[in-house]
Amino acid sequence: MKSRSIAALCLVAVLAAVVAASTPGATKKATANSITVWLQVDAQSGWPDVVAAATKQFQSDHPGTSVNVQYQNWGDHLQKFDATLAGGSGPDVIEMGNTEMTKYMAAGAFADISSARASFDNSANWLKGLAASARYGGKTYGVPYYAGSRVVTYRSDLYKKAGISKLPATTAQYVADAKKLAAKNGKKGFSPVYIAGTDWYVAMGFVFDYGGGIATQISGKWKGLLSSPQSIAGLTAYKNFFNSTSRASKTTDETHPNPYDVYAQGQAASIVGPSWFSCCVGAKFKGSTAQFVMPGRLKGKAMPGFLGGSDLAVPANSSNKALATDWMKDFTSTASEKALQAKGNIPNATNLLGSSVNERAASRSWFVPTAKHWVDVENGNVLRNMLAQILSGKLTVKQAAASASDNIASVLNQS
Amino acid sequence: MQETPSTAIAAGTQASRRRRRSRGRFLQAATPYLLIAPVVIVIAVILGYPLYWLGKLSTERYGLFELIQHAGTSIGLDNYRSVLHDEIFWRTLLRTVIFTAVIVGLTMTIGMALALLLVRVSRPVRLLLSSGLILVWSMPVVVAVQVWYWMTNFQNGVVNHVLTQLHVGDYFQHDWYATTFSQLGMVSLLIIWGALPFVAITLYAGLAQVPADLVEAAEVDGARPWRVFVDITLPIIKPILLILTSLSIIWDFGVFTQPYLLIQQSKIHAGNYLMSIYLFEEGYFKSDFGRGAAISVLMLAIVAILSIVYVRRMVRIGNEA
Secondary structure: OHHHHHHHHHHHHHHHHHHHOOOOOOOOOOOOOEEEEEEEHHHHHHOHHHHHHHHHHHHHHOOOOEEEEEEEOOOOHHHHHHHHHHHOOOOOEEEEEOOOHHHHHHOOOEOOOHHHHHHOOOHHHEOHHHHHHOEEOOEEOOEEEEEEOEEEEEEHHHHHHOOOOOOOOOHHHHHHHHHHHHHHOOOOOOEOOEOOOOOHHHHHHHHHHOOOOOEEEEOOEEEEOOOOHHHHHHHHHHHHHHHHHOOOOOOOOOOOOOHHHHHHOOOEOEEEEEHHHHHHOOHHHHOOEEEEOOEOOOOOOEOOEEOEEEEEEOEOOOOOHHHHHHHHHHHOOHHHHHHHHHOOOEOOEHHHOOOOHHHHHOOOEEOOOOOOOHHHHHHOOHHHHHHHHHHOOOOOHHHHHHHHHHHHHHHHOOO | OOOOOHHHOOOOOOHHHHHHHHHHHHHHHHHHHHHHHHHHHHHHHHHHHHHHHHHHHOOEEOOHHHHHHOOOEEOOOHHHHHHHOOHHHHHHHHHHHHHHHHHHHHHHHHHHHHHHHHHHOOHHHHHHHHHHHHHHHOOOHHHHHHHHHHHOOOOOOHHHHHHHHOOOOOOOOOOOOOOHHHHHHHHHHHHHHHHHHHHHHHHHHHHOOOOHHHHHHHHHOOOOHHHHHHHHHHHHHHHHHHHHHHHHHHHHHOOOHHHHHHHOHHHOOHHHOOHHHHHHHHHHHOOOHHHHHHHHHHHHHHHHHHHHHHHHHHHHHHHHO
């Protein structure tokens, strides 16, 4: 009987192990004459020509070297990268979100490129926020690639039809305009301003506009700020704004569906997001689409926008560091950055800045806490969950903010 | 195994014969072991080796830094201690056990009903029904998740549209993924839908073993259909039911693809974790691979405990037969 039990246990263990076992795939090892580049899908959908031009330039300097560009998703590119760190066969250049850099620099995942820094175009004038996100312990581990602010993309034809002659200068005015737009468009599910419920980039803008914040470091220890009266006022303002303007799901994020798809289907008069959203508004509305800076609480002050951005880095285990660095130089050259600017991005250096709506929106901006564990807060969906709780009415603003604030502090204060 | 009594034979005189005979006996005794050796070796390599590393990893501090250095620091049972002291672990475990029980229960019940239906219907209908089941089965999981997601889409899901048109209620812009209960409900439906073909077709094959004359005799004696089912059909197909149930428990307890893709990463938080997602978030998202390994070892143990009863009974039935 006993041996049978053991046999049974073994059988179960074997079956369970078969189910449990799974190994992430590794990418092919680069040969001496090729480099692998991981860029995010934004480049694939927004500016594949800029990528191709940089590669062409690179190949004319390094004949016979092939460049294998692989596009990744924001959702899982770090897990894939982790797998290649373990397997030792990863990319030679990787694009990292500026909020993702710290954790990896702290762990020694990237090659130190401090000595090559001066040879990058405009490196003396790199955008402060981006350059800071690529520095750790006084060394440079990354190159600013581009930044992006958030603007309102809207349909001028609908605004005209609703009798809106002047673009809103305050949030309150924007809500009033939204009511006019809704009155003129009786279609069920139509959003005067489409914002996904858990789009924390928009929501935190309100928090910062009311003088609140996410977290701050006091003598080496992180303290959550979302439960402060200012933050609660901001979150309440977001809730009210959402309820009176957006018919989006209260629990969904800003990629399911993409706001520009909703817009292209004629279901929204305006959307809030990166300025490159104008790329994908659909042929039907292309001509009537324009952009403006999201207005803030007070007249003359823009809504603080999240200054997102990307850096490029060379993983420490790359076997082609010199080639990889050269490719990054070509991809962040003045010509390349100007091409990115033309697509609606903010270039990586102050001397290249223009006066586009995107660049004007960056005049008031906010950034996430620069903590090693911030990425765990993002991946743990702490802010999104808080917003879903607030909008669905499951918790009051105060309750949801207090719980999220404590949660954030405990994650950031991990060793 | 009996020892060859080679020492009992007098030495010297028949040395060569004895050697030959003992070699023959040795070969005879070793044959079964030699025959299963390839299987044992293959299992040891493809399962034993990773399991060994999983166990080792679970006793190490192994984060991003250690990953890059390719070397962990041994910390004994600290990972297990930290998981077992994590409130989220226990809540997730309870949620997953209930989730598994509901899914396995419904899968087996509906699967049985479908199998019985397959026996009763006419040939063309049976053909139609079983082709439908096979089609469901042949659909890749990721594709199925995407189709389900589209059908239940907030913005323009066909399910919302149809329910509204049928005047079941106003399901325009109904958010099927708004609450944990609703999220897990949608995931359960998807999993049960995907698991039914295997269960129904296997049980249908099992029902073919039930002798028709036995059923007929019982019916002549006045037994009602329910009694026939409980007293004749069920005992005969019990071994199959047990195998299917234990397999379903193992699959459903560790299910990852359907919940992770259908609920979507941006909606996953500690309040709606299932065990496999908890493991993934702790191990991969937080780059704490040692802790992740400890969670998988614990999951392995839990699944073993959950299904030991079934497997024991299965083995007993096998021995009786």
